[in-house]
Amino acid sequence: MGAPELLQFALAGLKNGSIYALVALGFTIVYASTGVINFAQGEFVMLGGMLSVWAHSTLGLPLPLAALIGILGTAVIGVVFELLAIRPRKDGDPLALIIITVGGSLLLSNLARHVFGPSERSLPAFTAGPSLRFLGATLERQSLWIFGLTALAVVVLTVFYSRTRLGRAMRACSINRTAARLVGVDPKRLVTISFALAAALGGLAGVVTTPLTQTAFNVGSSFGIKGFAAAILGGLGNPIAAVIGGLVLGLLESMSIAFLSSTYKDAISLVVLLLVLFIRPQGLLGRGGREKV
Amino acid sequence: MIVNTRKVLILFLAALLLAVPLVGCSSDGGKDTSEKPAEVKDPYRIGAVLSETGTYAGLGAPERNTLEMEVAKINDAGGVNGHPIEIVFEDDATDPDTAVAATTRLIDKEGVMAIIGATGTGATMAMRQEIDRAGIPQLSPAGGTAVTASFDPLVFQTPWSNSLVVPFELAYIKKQGITKIGLIADSGGFGKDGAGVVKEKVAGAGITIVAEEAFNAGDTDMSAQLTKIKAAGAEAVLMVTAGKEAATVAKNMMDLGMTVPLFGTHGNARTEFIEGAGAGAEGFRFAAGKILLPESYDSGSESYKVATEFIDEYSAQFDKAPDTFAGHAYDALHIIINAMMTLDEGFTPAELRDAIEATDGFVGIGGVFTYSATDHNGMTEDDLVMYQVTDGKWVLAK
Numbered sequence: 001m002g003a004p005e006l007l008q009f010a011l012a013g014l015k016n017g018s019i020y021a022l023v024a025l026g027f028t029i030v031y032a033s034t035g036v037i038n039f040a041q042g043e044f045v046m047l048g049g050m051l052s053v054w055a056h057s058t059l060g061l062p063l064p065l066a067a068l069i070g071i072l073g074t075a076v077i078g079v080v081f082e083l084l085a086i087r088p089r090k091d092g093d094p095l096a097l098i099i100i101t102v103g104g105s106l107l108l109s110n111l112a113r114h115v116f117g118p119s120e121r122s123l124p125a126f127t128a129g130p131s132l133r134f135l136g137a138t139l140e141r142q143s144l145w146i147f148g149l150t151a152l153a154v155v156v157l158t159v160f161y162s163r164t165r166l167g168r169a170m171r172a173c174s175i176n177r178t179a180a181r182l183v184g185v186d187p188k189r190l191v192t193i194s195f196a197l198a199a200a201l202g203g204l205a206g207v208v209t210t211p212l213t214q215t216a217f218n219v220g221s222s223f224g225i226k227g228f229a230a231a232i233l234g235g236l237g238n239p240i241a242a243v244i245g246g247l248v249l250g251l252l253e254s255m256s257i258a259f260l261s262s263t264y265k266d267a268i269s270l271v272v273l274l275l276v277l278f279i280r281p282q283g284l285l286g287r288g289g290r291e292k293v
Numbered sequence: 294m295i296v297n298t299r300k301v302l303i304l305f306l307a308a309l310l311l312a313v314p315l316v317g318c319s320s321d322g323g324k325d326t327s328e329k330p331a332e333v334k335d336p337y338r339i340g341a342v343l344s345e346t347g348t349y350a351g352l353g354a355p356e357r358n359t360l361e362m363e364v365a366k367i368n369d370a371g372g373v374n375g376h377p378i379e380i381v382f383e384d385d386a387t388d389p390d391t392a393v394a395a396t397t398r399l400i401d402k403e404g405v406m407a408i409i410g411a412t413g414t415g416a417t418m419a420m421r422q423e424i425d426r427a428g429i430p431q432l433s434p435a436g437g438t439a440v441t442a443s444f445d446p447l448v449f450q451t452p453w454s455n456s457l458v459v460p461f462e463l464a465y466i467k468k469q470g471i472t473k474i475g476l477i478a479d480s481g482g483f484g485k486d487g488a489g490v491v492k493e494k495v496a497g498a499g500i501t502i503v504a505e506e507a508f509n510a511g512d513t514d515m516s517a518q519l520t521k522i523k524a525a526g527a528e529a530v531l532m533v534t535a536g537k538e539a540a541t542v543a544k545n546m547m548d549l550g551m552t553v554p555l556f557g558t559h560g561n562a563r564t565e566f567i568e569g570a571g572a573g574a575e576g577f578r579f580a581a582g583k584i585l586l587p588e589s590y591d592s593g594s595e596s597y598k599v600a601t602e603f604i605d606e607y608s609a610q611f612d613k614a615p616d617t618f619a620g621h622a623y624d625a626l627h628i629i630i631n632a633m634m635t636l637d638e639g640f641t642p643a644e645l646r647d648a649i650e651a652t653d654g655f656v657g658i659g660g661v662f663t664y665s666a667t668d669h670n671g672m673t674e675d676d677l678v679m680y681q682v683t684d685g686k687w688v689l690a691k
Contacts, residue, residue, distance in 0.1 A: 005524050008549070012517040019513055110346065118350030120537040122569045131548040140548040212544070213513045214537050214569040218348055222511025254517040262518045263480060263507040 004136025009258040010251065015143045017250020018150040022205035023227025024234060024242035025153060026198035031236050032174040033187075033194035036097040040081065042224025043108040044202025047074045049215030050112055052207045053121040063124065071203040077108075078199020082192050105220060112217040120216040123207075142211050149208055150243065153201060157239040170194065233273055235283020244284060249273070336379040337372075339629060340399030342410030342420065347387025348510060348536070351565065353412045356434055356622035357382060358611050360409065363626050366606075373633045381405060385416050392416035396423040406642050407432065407649075409625045412618075414440060415482040421445055429642040430649050432629060434621035436535070436559065437486045441669045447646055449669045451624040451659055452617070453582060453677060455487040455533075458559050461674045462531075462580045463491070463498035465690075466556060471529045474556075475504040475522030477515065477542060479534040483560055487533030503527050510536050516545040529553050535560030540569030547573035554578065562617045567685055577682045578690045582659045584620045585687050589678050595656045603658055620658030628652055628662060 023045055030038040052070030055061045061069070085100050131140040161167040172180040173187050181187060205223070206215060213219075226249065234245025249269055256268040276284065341360055344353035360380055368377045381403045383395035392411045399405045400423060407430045411417045414437025424431045424447050433440050436452040466474065476491055478484035488505070495502055504525035506518035515538070522530055530553060532542050539561050546555055557566075557579035567574045583589040583596070587604055590597040603623060607615040615623075632648035633640070640648075652671065655662040660676025681690035 002524075005520055008520045009517050012514055012520070015516075016514050113346055113350060118346070118354050120351065120540075120565050120569060122540070122571075124571075131550070133550070138549050140544075209513060213541050214565075216351075216537060218350070219511060222509075257506070257517040257521065261507075262521070266509060 002136075006258070007135055007137040009254045011137055011139050011143070013251035013254030014247060015139075015146060015250070016253060017230075017247035018143075018146045018243075019205060019209050019223075019246070020226045020230040020249050021243040021246025022146075022150050022153065022201060022208075023223050024230035024246045025157065025239055026201045026205075027227055027231035028234075028236055028239065028242045029157075029194050029198045029201070031231070033170060033191050034086070034092065034094070034097060036094045036101065037228065037231075038195075038198065039098065039101040039224060039228075040105040040108060040220075041198060041202055041227060042220035042222070043105045043112075044074050044078060044199045044220075045206040045209070045223040045227075046109065046112060046215060046217065046220035047077055047199075048203025048206025049123075049210040049219070050116050050121065050206070050217070051203070053123055053210060053215065054116060056123055057121065063126065066123075067126075067207045070207040071200050074203025074206070075196045075200035078195040078202075079192055081108075081199075082195035086191065086195070087188065105224070109217050109220050116217060118217065120214045121210075122214040123210045125211040126208075140212070142208070146208050146212075149204060153204065154239045154243050157197075161238070166190075166193070229270070229273055233276060233283060235280075235285045237283065237285050241283065241285035248284065334372075334376045336377045337633065338379045338381060338403060338405045339626075340381050340383065340396070340403060340405035340408040340410070342383045342385050342392050342395045342399070342408060342412075342416070344387040344412035344416070345382075345384040347385075349387045349412045351563070352535075352618045353384070353387075355611075355616055355619040356412060359607065359615065359619040359622040360626055362607065362610055363623060367630060373630060374638060376638075378630065380409075383410075385411050385413075387413055387416070389413075389416045389419035393419050393423060396420045400427040400429065405429065406645060407629050409434070409622065409629070411435060413482060414486060417448075418443070421448065424448065427642070428646075430629070430646040432625035432649070434618065434625050436621075437482055438490055439486060444667075444669070446650075446666075449625075449628070449649060449664060449671075451621045451628070451657070451662075453559055453659065453672055454670050455483075455490045455558070457670065457672060457674065458580050458677060459487065459490040460494050460498065461677050462556060462558065462679075463494055463500055465578075465580070465679050466529060466531070467498050467500055469529075469554075471554075472500055473503045473526060473528045474500055475506070475519075475525060475527030475530045476502050477506045477508065477518055477522065477530060477532050477534075479536055479538060480507045480509050481534075481536070483535045484533050487558060487560070491531065491533065508534075508538060508542075510538065512538055513541070514545065515542050516549055519545050519549055519551065523549065523551055523553075527553060529556060531556045533558055533560065537565065537569060540566050540573070543570035543573035543577055545573075559617060562680070564614075564616070567682055574682045574685070578679055580677050580679050581617055582620065582676055583678055584615065584617055584658050585680060586678075586689060589689055596661065599656050600658055615658075617659070624655075624657035624659050624662065627657060628655055631655060 026041045048070040051073040052066045055069040056066035125142045126145050127141040131138045169185045170190050173190050230246035230249045234241035252269040253265045256265040343356050364378050364380050385392035409432050414435040417433040417435040431448045433450050438455045440450045478488035504522040508515050555577050559581040561579050562581040587601045635648050650664050652664045660672040662671035664671045679690035680687045
């Protein structure tokens with residue numbers, strides 16, 4: 001196997017990895033504010049794709065506007081979901097909330113099936129044109145959008161958490177909810193905001209991957225699994241951890257294909273994930289006993 | 294280092310939960326019947342187990358459309374010897390366990406005398422225990438080889454099975470002067486089944502497989518697998534899958550700058566594939582029945598008449614041309630109805646089964662069916678043609 005092939009495998013891994021990372025970011029945000037894994041996160045990816053396809057193909061809106069509708073529409077659905085399903089559960093019992101999100105994810109995908117129909121749909125690439133070539137490997141233009149938007153999301157989130165009042169309040173709340181409330185932070189409002197953010201990021205992932213992979217009402221669960229694995233691998237800590245988890249998972253998969261077998265790529269990456277968790281239960285970048293946003 | 298055990302436990306439970314909802318257990322369970330009869334005679338009831346939700350929802354929807362449309366037509370024409378036909382629909386959510394439960398309900402609660410279904414091969418196979426228990430015939434619109442290769446006297450199949458399509462396609466590939474292929478298949482029922490047949494038949498066709506790759510439903514990128522196929526020096530890529538990932542494979546090949554031809558199978562005979570793959574679909578070739586292009590039936594033949602009539606009616610009613618899956622449901626229903634027509638009133642399910650097996654030269658959408666005591670697929674390679682995507686449309690391949 002030559003260098004161009006290796007580079008190609010690496011690019012394939014990074015491409016899948018950035019998609020996983022975008023989904024993992026959403027898991028991380030909701031986990032930080034509520035302590036639960038939101039199993040509807042994958043459905044946000046599906047909704048972002050479906051809404052933008054609907055806006056672009058059915059309403060005939062230009063692609064950038066359709067993408068925006070996909071992202072904002074998903075954020076609105078995320079907020080509604082939080083208000084109707086998460087907030088009424090006042091004691092915040094994580095186990096109950098997790099089950100609520102599982103139910104929510106089934107509800108969202110079945111609703112999408114009825115509203116948008118059972119067929120897969122697609123969007124045109126953001127930038128038309130042949131794929132880019134360098135050093136014997138190729139990369140489609142859409143991948144650059146995926147890389148760029150993932151990087152942008154991380155930068156924006158990092159700045160948001162460290163520089164803005166709201167972001168700091170969210171961090172405070174995730175470190176100690178009671179103490180945060182004592183100094184005047186309203187945790188309920190922050191949970192709603194975190195769902196909006198997570199849904200918007202999921203929607204972004206859906207919009208940016210649909211030109212590559214198409215979308216359908218039932219794609220949410222597989223995005224959810226991979227994003228969840230990436231988030232756990234990274235350690236559910238800060239945005240950087242989620243991205244590293246995603247990229248490592250993507251690379252693991254493509255290297256399993258390169259050197260072992262594509263039949264078992266998911267099994268191989270899962271075994272590595274389990275090994276990492278045995279050695280470092282807090283994930284690659286997580287810190288034991290303390291949660292950091 | 295302190296690890297918060299409660300959090301670890303919750304994460305673990307969360308991971309367990311993950312596996313449960315993915316299967317999609319959203320059967321509406323509700324009874325869903327077609328037009329109520331106005332006649333005096335009791336209706337003949339047929340059960341239909343279709344994937345109206347879940348992965349195969351895109352296949353189950355045209356199947357249900359077809360059954361509803363055709364049953365209305367049959368009943369308007371007086372039903373079977375004055376008995377209207379009533380179809381009881383069940384959604385299996387593309388889940389074998391749900392399909393089994395639906396079958397049990399259809400048999401024990403609804404008292405159906407035959408069952409059409411399931412949409413998928415896995416669910417079709419799972420239903421067999423219940424079919425055998427009740428002793429009623431099953432007509433499956435699922436394309437897996439196992440449906441008829443693992444023979445059951447009660448089970449019949451309407452699509453071209455992989456064991457029919459694959460040798461036909463390999464012969465075509467060989468005729469193009471190609472001897473080394475890379476095989477890429479999904480790890481689900483259809484892909485695994487097809488890949489098995491390919492591996493079994495390549496030697497006989499004078500072709501070798503230089504790379505064999507797999508992907509899972511929901512995968513977002515296959516360029517790593519294709520890079521391996523490319524590096525192995527394949528002269529063509531043969532893809533076996535019925536899922537939306539087919540479009541990703543075609544697109545990845547184009548993006549990788551692979552110039553070798555891509556071949557698919559009857560699982561890709563959907564316009565969504567062309568839409569999804571865009572320019573990557575150009576030149577894509579696959580074997581399927583003739584319904585995609587009615588002119589491939591000899592015009593003036595009975596097949597041509599049956600097919601164009603069905604296509605026109607379906608297109609008028611649903612605003613979309615019927616795909617091959619609609620055709621499989623059409624054939625399943627009409628084979629049962631034709632068999633019923635040959636029987637006297639008060640027939641038993643066993644007699645119905647015998648009459649279905651006696652189907653001889655039934656001109657359907659998928660082809661001309663002749664079942665026998667050993668052949669429950671009933672079609673031949675004459676019912677297949679090679680298609681090619683040119684300018685975003687299917688044309689007959691040279």
